[in-house]
Amino acid sequence: MGRSGTNQRRDPAPFNRAQVVALSRLCSGKFARAFGRVCWLEARRDHCRKWFQRIDPGTVLGGDVESIPLTADLQYDIARLKTEIKKTQPDVTIVCSPNNPTGCVISDRDLASFLKETPGIVVVDEAYHEFAEHSVVPLLQDHENLVVLRTFSKAMALAALRVGYLLTAPELAREIGKALLPYNLNAFSQTAAEVAVEMYQSELRPLVLKIISERERLFGELSLITGLSPIASRGNFMVVKSGIGPKQVFNELLRRDILVRDVSAYPMLNEYFRASVGTPDENDKLLRALHEICA
Numbered sequence: 115m116g117r118s119g120t121n122q123r124r125d126p127a128p129f130n131r132a133q134v135v136a137l138s139r140l141c142s143g144k145f146a147r148a149f150g151r152v153c154w155l156e157a158r159r160d161h162c163r164k165w166f167q168r169i170d171p172g173t174v175l176g177g178d179v180e181s182i183p184l185t186a187d188l189q190y191d192i193a194r195l196k197t198e199i200k201k202t203q204p205d206v207t208i209v210c211s212p213n214n215p216t217g218c219v220i221s222d223r224d225l226a227s228f229l230k231e232t233p234g235i236v237v238v239d240e241a242y243h244e245f246a247e248h249s250v251v252p253l254l255q256d257h258e259n260l261v262v263l264r265t266f267s268k269a270m271a272l273a274a275l276r277v278g279y280l281l282t283a284p285e286l287a288r289e290i291g292k293a294l295l296p297y298n299l300n301a302f303s304q305t306a307a308e309v310a311v312e313m314y315q316s317e318l319r320p321l322v323l324k325i326i327s328e329r330e331r332l333f334g335e336l337s338l339i340t341g342l343s344p345i346a347s348r349g350n351f352m353v354v355k356s357g358i359g360p361k362q363v364f365n366e367l368l369r370r371d372i373l374v375r376d377v378s379a380y381p382m383l384n385e386y387f388r389a390s391v392g393t394p395d396e397n398d399k400l401l402r403a404l405h406e407i408c409a
């Protein structure tokens with residue numbers, strides 16, 4: 115999961131095919147009656163729009179989408195979400211936790227409180243949950259309107275397999291299952307995914323733990339560089355506020371063969387770039403380069 119592996123390709127889809135099919139089904143068929151109001155917690159929808167005008171669920175299904183911005187310190191704005199839920203009664207609310215690219219998470223308490231208040235379905239995208247060492251899955255027990263989306267593309271390092279899955283109450287899962295195409299997951303990918311699950315504790319979790327500890331080191335070291343303010347993250351990346359324009363930082367790093375993501379076009383992130391957590395050597399190289407650039 116080094117920086118090069120994560121960053122040196124085009125930005126992948128924020129939703130994989132299985133997730134989009136599932137989501138579309140959640141938002142159509144028997145739920146379509148109501149589809150028309152979606153709450154998208156934070157501004158990630160703009161990111162989706164950039165890559166997939168065609169599969170933004172709101173665009174595809176003709177719904178009205180309400181994006182709820184993060185707070186000024188880039189955390190989820192729960193108070194505003196609750197007000198919005200009361201006002202618009204959304205059919206689907208989508209939360210990405212940990213959030214890409216800011217790395218903030220929603221607490222179980224906050225999630226449980228609005229799961230109770232919303233009449234609609236709440237979808238939590240847990241693509242990066244392993245790096246947060248936290249999951250909202252235990253809340254499924256008491257909340258039939260909760261849907262959790264997962265992927266094998268991040269901690270499992272198997273993006274090319276194109277495997278994702280959804281966890282929800284049996285009733286809702288049955289409804290979604292009715293809409294899935296036969297053989298929607300090929301047998302090779304399924305077998306490889308099963309092996310990855312079996313090997314997770316012994317082979318992959320130690321790597322995840324290493325990334326978590328490198329993330330904390332990187333955060334501490336970045337905080338010491340003049341002009342840079344990293345935002346604490348629970349993902350395998352973090353956004354960094356930069357006194358020097360993020361585009362200039364991006365270009366200076368690129369000249370040194372280091373690729374970060376320029377996220378300055380995202381809402382609220384015009385002063386930020388995103389760095390992935392790499393191997394210790396990669397992180398050292400990034401830190402040395404940023405010391406030079408910011409000197």
Ligand SMILES: Cc1ncc(COP(=O)(O)O)c(C=O)c1O
Binds near residue numbers: 210213278
């Ligand atoms: C929050 C989030 N969810 C889902 C995905 C997509 O994962 P997949 O490779 O399964 O399409 C990404 C990829 O960037 C992501 O950031």
